Amino acid sequence: MAREPGTIDADGHVLEPHDLWQSHLEAPLRERALRFARNDRRLEYIEIDGRPFPHMPAGMTGLFGVMGVESPDPTRAYADSIPFGASDPAERVELLEREKLARAVLYPTLGLLWDSVVEDPQLADAFARAYNRWIADFCRGSGGRLVPIAHLSLCDVELACRELERAVADGCRGAFVVPFTSTRIPHGHPHHDPLWARAQDLGVPVALHPAMEPERCSPLTRFDGLGGGSATPDAVRSWYSMALSRQGMQQAFATFFAYGTFERFPGLRLGVLESGAGWIGAFLDKLDAITEAGMAVSHATGLKLPPSEYFRRQCFISADPDETAAPRVVDHVGAHCFLWASDFPHGDHPANYLENLESFVAPLEHDTRSAVLGANVARLYGLD
Secondary structure, three states: OOOOOOOEEEEEEOOOOOOHHHHHOOHHHHHHOOEEEEOOOOOEEEEEOOEEOOOOOOOOHHHOOOOOOOOOOOOOOHHHOOOOOOOOHHHHHHHHHHHOOOEEEEEOOHHHOHHHOOOOHHHHHHHHHHHHHHHHHHHHOOOOOEEEOEEOOOOOHHHHHHHHHHHHHOOOOOEEEOOOOOOOOOOOOHHHHHHHHHHHHHOOOEEEOOOOOOHHHOHHHOOOOOOEOOEOHHHHHHHHHHHOOHHHHHHHHHHHHHOOHHHHOOOOOEEEOOOOOOOHHHHHHHHHHHHHHOHHHHHHHOOOOOHHHHHHHHEEEEEOOOOOOHHHOHHHHOHHHEEEOOOOOOOOOOOOHHHHHHHHHOOOOHHHHHHHHHHHHHHHOOOO
């Protein structure tokens, strides 16, 4: 297909080396690294900090690189399921050439697991730093076509500030945090202000990105006994959990309005990734309505503008190419706020994302289409 020049994938993923944390963690912490092992049935599983990772049963490690595959083989190992372009920078650049894409902004895969179980601030910081050093090196020889984004932990705000500054100096063009905190302190709470101030001063965006969540954050906690009919309870729980996965992102995002974070940091650029975009119009309408109706509450939050104005001024959101409602709200919300993302090579999205992308942008006006396809992400991350 013909692709508009400057088209950029705003949220692609890498499949990290299986021994990344074993090789990149500082020596005293290597025994606590994320690593792969096999059980007595020879099924592969993941250990983190010396314990089996509880949110992924053995035999599931081959799921990470199976975009478009419905029934992966449970005996297949992580290293045997890596598709072309997912773990080698030269291959990824070649894949961009094949797909006629200018750049890809890159996020982790295995790195989206450990936040759910690591609560030791020093270990969390070391896990993040190990990945950030590796992804900066991964992208360094790509001529700017692969864009590294740093992973930050909110276990310790001062450590996160130091790592953001170090990672940006090393070449990372922004950072992300997961939509929950081990401390249970909301993202927008003033406790985290030093990090948002540092991002503002450095001029780099920070995004919320979904990750494996601890059980206390799961939508499965609302009901007992999910399951029934012809489906197994595990299948029902899995489908239900995936269907509602964006709710955690919405809750984390809402805290920045509840605590008036955007008013305190007008230069902060905050993104919402991999959660769809069709909902954002109704979400902002609701925030504006309750802000206008509840003046006392709104005053307490420190908001001086309608939430939709803060969003247009400071926020961005990624759309999935297979969304059909999102194109209808782009111009209403603000075309300069929207990006698109492939999620390559993860299996929870279809493999024909480029075909879907053509359909997604087809109803958009030319200038809006150019903005969504690449100009917005280039501006946000300061890409030439």
